[in-house]
Amino acid sequence: MDATIRKLAPAAAAEPVSRPSREEAEAAVETLLRWIGEDPAREGLVDTPRRVVKAYEELYGGYGQQPADVLTRTFEEVAGYQEMVLLRDIPFTSHCEHHMVPIIGKAHVAYVPDGRVLGLSKIPRVVEIFARRLQTQEKLTEQVAAVIDGALTPKGVAVMLEAEHMCMSMRGIRTHGSTTVTTSFYGVFRDDREEQTRFLAMVGRR
Template sequence: MSKPTLKPVPKSERPSPEAAMDAVRTLIAWAGDDPDREGLRDTPKRVINAYREWFRGYDVDPAEELSRTFEDVSGYDDMVILREIDVESHCEHHIAPFLGRAYVAYLPTEKVVGISKLVKVVEAFAKRLQTQETMTAQIADAIEDALKPRGVAVMVDAVHQCMSTRGVHHPDVSTITTQFTGEFKTNPALQDRFLRVIGK
């Protein structure tokens, strides 16, 4: 199976803020309300500002975040694990939020990366239109490509508002996705240890 790819639209090719606000006005009218009434007059501007924050991951290069590494690890060769990284993303099918936590681990070879950089990589992929499955694979692939570790493990546990507030209306169902590479993929005992440590 080929790796998921994502090529953000260059800023120079994106619609203008005015065009984006016109689109929001159209959606408000389509929903059945008057975009010119007092309570909605400033909504288009608020929406595009929210979109700028929600989808800022398109302007972040995960490879660049992982480019500064440290080789002085004093022989450390066990798992590096980050638990309970907040995930705030939007599904690409309905542009509805899905919210949860990510758990990331890797087995270093000769270099490690600052732990905040791993959080930034999760955020870079989460702050885009996504499927949870694709996002989980993208996080693992970015760490794999940049650090060349002996293995990577990623788990995401999230609740999807497109399922909670519409469709089947089941608010308490969470979705769990995992991606294992290298030794995590070939060694079930290592997978089990990762899952025990993160409490899953």
Template sequence: MDAMLKTVGKKLERKSQDDLARPSREEAEAAVRTLLAWAGDDPDREGLLDTPKRVTKAYGQIFGGYFEDPTEHLKRTFEDVGGYQDIVMVRGIPFHSHCEHHMLPFIGTAHIAYYPAEGVVGLSKLARVVDIFAKRLQTQENLTAQITSAIDDQLAPRGLAVMLEAEHQCMTMRGVQKPGVSTITTQFTGIFQDEAAEQAKFMSLVRGGGL
């Protein structure tokens, strides 16, 4: 099952930037002007004159994950952990991403736990992995699988658990317009997948309980 997860995760990866012809900044700004006009406004009015430049600059930050390799942050591990073999959890990692269907934000938190095999990774590196994948056009399911696959491939832990909770603006601002509805996705490998008690332990820690 772990091998299947890795295969699925790799299939979900986007094409590398070398395979894509990236438009120029000028072309991107022209596209923004077109959208402004299509929305019914005048791109030449004073308040919108600099909007195309601002939007392209913002997109460079919001979607900066396309130009970073998350695995680079997972390569350095630390083996001197005093014999520690139990669960390591980073809980409540905030993230914001954009739905690939409507390009509207979804905002939430990620929870990651793993049982180390030969070493541990810096805690901030797990948050960086979440950020890099989140700063791409996504579905929450893809995002969950990609985070899991990257960590599982690089660290090869005895078990890995990933949970994402998010509110999607494509449900809040349009369509059914239901604010406050959250979506939860999970992915488990190793002992988290094989043992229900370990999943229960993970969920208890996520919700703020003890071991």
């Protein structure tokens, strides 16, 4: 595995996290229901602990997947194509690691190939796998860029994320509609200002 990918992979080399049983997880949800002042035994909440745990399996399914595995297959029959490949407006939903509330946004991902290209569906899959973990937007942006750079070794990678954080919209200062923008540039997108500007223009930010 490439060193960059190893750096950004979840702590697979560290001691594995001890996971509670499904029954323990459901009991924890029931405890939270009682803590907020609800009655877990009332009709509308009887199945809520089970439903929440099942939903978490989907919402945080990225922990059981390795983004680098998605990028193992590439294509070399590109007729000499060497220009930017851009996937724009990739929708994603993640969850803030500080409050466990949603981050809702879109990703723009580009790379300049160096003899090999990815199947177009692979990039949204990588975004989704990283997004389905507890995240900060900054970390998510860097993870997507680094894993593509490490797996494909292109001439450059550019990633921009635009997202609204519910930890700001639903609580705290409650800034509805405020968008956070983060970027990560590798290779020619970092070293060549014209290439970076072209990416931003194609995304619609310039």
